[in-house]
Amino acid sequence: MHAARRPPRALVDFLSEDGRPPLRLAFEGCREVLRADTLAEVRTVLQAAERHAAAGAWCVGFVRYEAAPAFDAAFEVHPADGPLVWFGVFDSAAPWPDAPAAGAWSTGPWQSELARAAFDARIARIHQAIRGGETYQINLTEPLSSGFQGEAEAWFRALQREQPQGYAAFIDTGEEQLLSVSPELFFDWDGERIRSRPMKGTAPRGDDALSDARQAAALLASEKERAENLMIVDLIRNDLSRIARPHSVKVEQLFQARAWPTVWQMTSDVLARTREGTGLVDVFEALFPCGSVTGVPKVRATGLIRSLETAPRGVYCGAAGVLRPGGGAIFNVPIRTVQLRDGRAVCGIGSGITIDARPEGEWDEWRNKRRFLEAAAAPFTLIETLRLEGGVFIHGDAHLARLQASAAHFGFGWDGARVRQALDGLLAGHAEGAWRVRLLLDAAGQPKAEAFAFAPTATPVRIRLATRPMETVHPDFLRHKTSRRAHYSRFEPTEPGIFDTLLHNTDGEVTEFTRGNLAALTPDGDWITPPLSAGLLPGVGRGRWLAEGRIREARLTVDALPQMRALAFVNSLRGWLPAELVD
Structure with missing residues (x-):
């Protein structure tokens, strides 16, 4: 037992498999803490947690990535920055609290010590290792850090709103807090049947329903992403075979595209029936760390990761989950996970690097993956x-x-x-x-x-062109209408007689107004409206006139704007308003 600053507690919101209801539970009144601070203690603590669960208790906790050498001494890791294993033992579970967590929270800017040049150099080193036959794939990560103030649980609930329907866990040990909203299942084991769902392959969400579907289809059709996913599936199959009954390892739902608010992810399911006498330590020895966060082959991958990354991963890329009363366990792979301690927040971001990976593409993927942090920073309607x-x-x-x-x-x-x-x-x-x-x-x-x-609007309305381009904005808050409108508000006109401001992006493309869409009459006599790819809201009025054929989508630049024969402000509320551009 170790002294804690607060009584340990936890919230768990895990999807369940094979027809079981989801685990949406709260845990208070921890009667015992099980903790391993050295590699020699790791197996002992896991066995103790399993005994408590077999006797009817709930055990909720995590295993740090740096515990890996406890299961195979060949794994190479950095020294750990906290307990290798931590479990709270609870006699009972309460229903998930539907009321929002009280309290405010705030973070500072997220910082990374990894510059773009160093990022490119790390990928070049991985490519060198692949060409040299050392590895087929490496999962490269980097920690982001920020200051934090406020209530950790309130932040967790905000993060969960941005990453719903996954394997979310809030674990407060009293000394540190884990806020995991991971979409990735490590394993779900009922004592006999075990399922793992590795997640490899990422694509950003589209601008609208059609482009979103195209993004998902492109992800599933990508040879690079499929090869990356299949390598990990084969690794998981091999890992499971170490504890599986003969001929019981099967792959289900190979290459599935799963939607999350900011990205599409490719997953596959691998199932097996475990041999009689298999215990929790055996499962971790076979599977940990998950191949999706190491690479192939696993041992060499951890060595390359140790040489490329400069800090411990912590619970990120380890495992977090629950041992059920009577036996069985479910754990996530803690990605999309924040670790809090002493007012400092750390969140890892990473991706799998294969020989086909290009630095610019991976850099963009990392930016897409961190959006859940930015989106959670301000609640919206x-x-x-x-x-x-x-x-x-x-x-x-x-x-x-x-x-x-x-x-x-x-x-x-x-x-x-x-x-x-x-x-x-x-x-x-x-x-x-x-x-x-x-x-x-x-x-x-x-x-x-x-x-x-509501009063009718006198026409023509007078408009001005924005004096500067709109800065880069999270695309979700351009293609969906929300209360997060600061990027529009700063362009709203203050000059008397000006109805609205016409916006443009950093590529010199005209986009929309702050309150409606644009229609422009070309020299050829066609009414056009900027495409969604320029960064704008798919207005209801705009959609209606597109469907009727009154307008069509076409790129329009700021330089070409003076050539337009007429302009109009269009939205569902006010209709079609002729507009006059004021110099």
Whole structure:
């Protein structure tokens, strides 16, 4: 037993397999802490946790990546920065607390010591090792760090909103906190059947439903990503065979694309039936660390990782999970995971490097993977702005379809009947005249509708071109309408008589207004609107006029803007407004 600053506690929200209900539980009243600080203690602690679970207790905890040599001395790791194994023993579990965690939190800017030149050099070294026959693939990672203030659980719940439906665990040991919202299953074992789901292959989400589907299809069709995934599948099959009954190792759902709010990930399932007498130590000895976070072959991969990376990984890339009462265990691979201690937050980011990997592509993948940190930094709601006229919501079905798509993308709760009920509640007091309706949806799926007086807009509206391009913005907050609008607000006009500002991106492409989309009449007599790839909201009005053939998508640059014969501000609320560009 070690003295702790606070009583240990935990929250676990794990998907379960084979028809079992998910584990959504809270743990308080820890009666014992099991902890290994040396490699010699690792097996002993795992065996003790297994005994407690067999006797009816819940054991919740983690295994640091640096515990690997306890299972095979050939694994090479950095010295650990905390306990190699930690488990809290709990006599019972409480239901998951649906109420949001109280308290504020904040982080500073996320920093990395890895410069781009050093990143490129590490990939070059891995390519050299692959060409020399040392390895086929290496999982390269780097820690990001930041200061942290506030309530750790509140931050965990915010992170989970950005990475829903995975294997989320909040573990407070009293000395440090683990905030894991990992989408990757390490293993789910009921004492006989064991399933592992390695995750290899990443693609960013698309700008709209069509491009999103194309991104998923491209990921599944990518020879590079499939080869990367298959290498790890073969490694997991080999690892499982060490504890499996003969001929029981099988691959299910090879190459599946799974959607997360910021990325698509490719997964595959490997199953086996374990031999009689297999214990938790045997499972870890066969599988740990997971091949998806090392590379192939595993032992040589850990040696290369040790030489390339400058700091311990900690719980990141280790294992975090639960031992169930009566036996069986489920653990994630802690990616998308933050480790907190003494006001400092650390989060690892990484990817698998094969011979086909290119530095610019991997650098972009790392940026995509860290977006869940940035997105969680400020809670937001989804927004739809509708026109209510004569007791009818104009294009109401299209607005609700867009809202539902955004809710699915971000993992927000959705109850279509409740959303419609919120809108219908406005009808009694606003059955006549025209109204601007603001419909909000929070992460829990709670809708709120408000109506405001609405007057027709005199035309033509006067607009100005932004004096500078819009800085790089998380694409989710361009293609989905949310309350996170600082990137628009700073461009909203303050000059009397100016209706809106016309925006453009860093590539010199015209995009949209701060409150609507653009239509432009070309010298050839065609009405065009910038494509979504330029970075803009897929407005409901814009979608309607595209479907009717009144406008078509085409790239429009700032330099070409003076050549346009006419401009229009378009959205569902105000319709089609002729616009005049003011110099």
